[in-house]
Amino acid sequence: MINKLGWVWLTRLKANRWVNPDRNGWCPVARVVTDAQGTIVHLKGSGLIRLFTIAAPDGGREWWATHDLNLTGLMRVRMAGYAWTIEHYHWGIKQFCGVERAQVRAARAQRNHIGLCLRAFLRLERYCYHAGISWFEVKIAIIRPAVRAYLANPLYTLPATA
Known part of the structure; x- marks a missing residue:
């Protein structure tokens, strides 16, 4: 083809x-x-x-x-450089948006998950481009405050096992 x-x-x-x-x-x-x-x-x-x-x-x-x-x-x-860019994009969308982690069977749900992951990744990429920071820095900037807020005021507590 x-x-x-x-x-x-x-x-x-x-x-x-x-x-x-x-x-x-x-x-x-x-x-x-x-x-x-x-x-x-x-x-x-x-x-x-x-x-x-x-x-x-x-x-x-x-x-x-x-x-x-x-x-x-x-x-x-030159073409190998394009291939590397595409591989880097695929790695990033898997690493930072979890595109392969959809645990659903319905085709529509899978399409929705992939579409939303693409949208989230494009927004992440746009933010990184304008802010001049890496994907890792953005991910840490999102996760650290969330973990700190949860540790300061946990919504759910697990019973002690020992």
């Missing part, structure tokens, strides 16, 4: 994903030697792709693949 729409995909591959680099047999991408401009290999189910290997921040290696055979290394770096 992506090819029919004319879109370009760029994704990471796991080290054990099988490709055919030289039309002589399949091997994991971890064994394929690539240069800075990438190497054209055959990926099962996708056809010919351009495979890039980059050094990961943790010292390991990451394998990126695209079906755009004309994609240069510089364009891949």
